[in-house]
Amino acid sequence: MDIEVSQSRVRGRARAPPSKSYTHRAILAAGYSGGALVYDPLVSADTKATMRSVDAFGGDVDREAGENHLDVTGFDGRPDVPADVIDCANSGTTMRLVTACAALADGISILTGDSSLRSRPQGPLLDAIDSLGGRAESTRGNGQAPLAVKGPISGGTVSIPGDVSSQYITALLMAGAVTEEGIDVDLETELKSAPYVDITLEVLDAFGVDAEKTEQGFSVPGGQSYDPADGEYHVPGDFSSMSYLLAAGAVAAADDDEVVVAGAQPSAQGDSAIVDVLERMGADIDWDEDNGYITVRHSDLSGVEVDVGDTPDLLPTIATLGAIADGDTRIVNCEHVRYKETDRVSAMADELTKMGATVTEEQDVLTVHGDESALEGAAVDGRADHRIVMSLAVAGLVADGTTTIAGGEHVDVSFPDFFDVLSDLGADVRRQ
Numbered sequence: 001m002d003i004e005v006s007q008s009r010v011r012g013r014a015r016a017p018p019s020k021s022y023t024h025r026a027i028l029a030a031g032y033s034g035g036a037l038v039y040d041p042l043v044s045a046d047t048k049a050t051m052r053s054v055d056a057f058g059g060d061v062d063r064e065a066g067e068n069h070l071d072v073t074g075f076d077g078r079p080d081v082p083a084d085v086i087d088c089a090n091s092g093t094t095m096r097l098v099t100a101c102a103a104l105a106d107g108i109s110i111l112t113g114d115s116s117l118r119s120r121p122q123g124p125l126l127d128a129i130d131s132l133g134g135r136a137e138s139t140r141g142n143g144q145a146p147l148a149v150k151g152p153i154s155g156g157t158v159s160i161p162g163d164v165s166s167q168y169i170t171a172l173l174m175a176g177a178v179t180e181e182g183i184d185v186d187l188e189t190e191l192k193s194a195p196y197v198d199i200t201l202e203v204l205d206a207f208g209v210d211a212e213k214t215e216q217g218f219s220v221p222g223g224q225s226y227d228p229a230d231g232e233y234h235v236p237g238d239f240s241s242m243s244y245l246l247a248a249g250a251v252a253a254a255d256d257d258e259v260v261v262a263g264a265q266p267s268a269q270g271d272s273a274i275v276d277v278l279e280r281m282g283a284d285i286d287w288d289e290d291n292g293y294i295t296v297r298h299s300d301l302s303g304v305e306v307d308v309g310d311t312p313d314l315l316p317t318i319a320t321l322g323a324i325a326d327g328d329t330r331i332v333n334c335e336h337v338r339y340k341e342t343d344r345v346s347a348m349a350d351e352l353t354k355m356g357a358t359v360t361e362e363q364d365v366l367t368v369h370g371d372e373s374a375l376e377g378a379a380v381d382g383r384a385d386h387r388i389v390m391s392l393a394v395a396g397l398v399a400d401g402t403t404t405i406a407g408g409e410h411v412d413v414s415f416p417d418f419f420d421v422l423s424d425l426g427a428d429v430r431r432q
């Protein structure tokens, strides 16, 4: 589906969708338990892949129409061997978390996904499972899905690089809690995307599972049970999704008006750094942390340097802000952002260039030479990547004329009603 976004002004209130990262973990943690209710879940293409996986392992995820919770029947730490291939669709989180879960089952699980997911790196996690006594293979021998994973593992110590994906560590910690011996994860290289492991530790704690940071990395004792207080878990709002709404307010709020985003309670999400990034760029932004509201008004922005080592998912948003800001925005420490649904460093460089921006791409640095007046509506490609689509839509709000984004339907991965929300804020959005 093509989406046309014309230069427009925005105003009003919007609610952030629930966090994708917390929802994945809560659904799987509920699967590892005897059963739990997950309140305010994100229901999107990616989280549905995790729901299907819990079903495949012998649990059941029930979603009653009109209810704001999922009723998860767990497999109580002992996943069945799935009766069929697990399709993780576009979701890296699902594939990594499910790979480690599959290593607990007494048999072989087969995991696959769409063409994007089948091109993303899984090798370090497969090696980790091998060294824990399981067997994990890429069917094509290239470290990518389809994957065949044979368990059961009983735990142990494993070394893994920290600079490819933090999801490997999340996966091992979540599975490790229900192994006999537990799992110690030693990091071979500096951890990127570290706040995502903090999210994992927060969710594990809420499910009554102990895990900790160690000098070498992380450790989770075995023989534990997942059991959330009162049998339920509540998912907070998603700061990565909020970043598009806040960016839209900063670059396109109507004069003397504002955009207010609700659902912004503080949590372990590294992507709440978007508030600080916008502030440093000169945005008029205020975060009422107690009530979970962020208010932003239109301001002239200036380029800044941003290290996205902890916050890879903010790169597309910051690249768009950089194209609109005055001066250079240097996005550094971004090599791991190339291993996402698409190579987002090069995707943003190419697509913003089509809109008239000037961009310099290096392996680990993206520099956007900002100039709002240079931005013109163009036909751009969302690269079948939800974050590229949403970031280009924000650029479309300020570009002269109309921007046509191919693949608008991919917002379904993390923010299914993104274009309705943007339109309700007053943006001129049309589906073709």
Ligand SMILES: O=C(O)C1=C[C@@H](OP(=O)(O)O)[C@@H](O)[C@H](O)C1
Pocket (backbone or CB within 6 Å): 020, 021, 022, 093, 164, 165, 166, 167, 170, 192, 193, 196, 312, 313, 336
């Ligand atoms: O664990 C998670 O929920 C995620 C971790 C990050 O991936 P990496 O750890 O692969 O950088 C992030 O980019 C992804 O959107 C969600």
Ligand SMILES: C=C(OP(=O)(O)O)C(=O)O
Pocket (backbone or CB within 6 Å): 020, 046, 090, 091, 092, 093, 094, 313, 340, 341, 387, 414
């Ligand atoms: C990279 C992302 O997710 P995943 O790794 O789960 O595909 C994302 O949501 O930007």
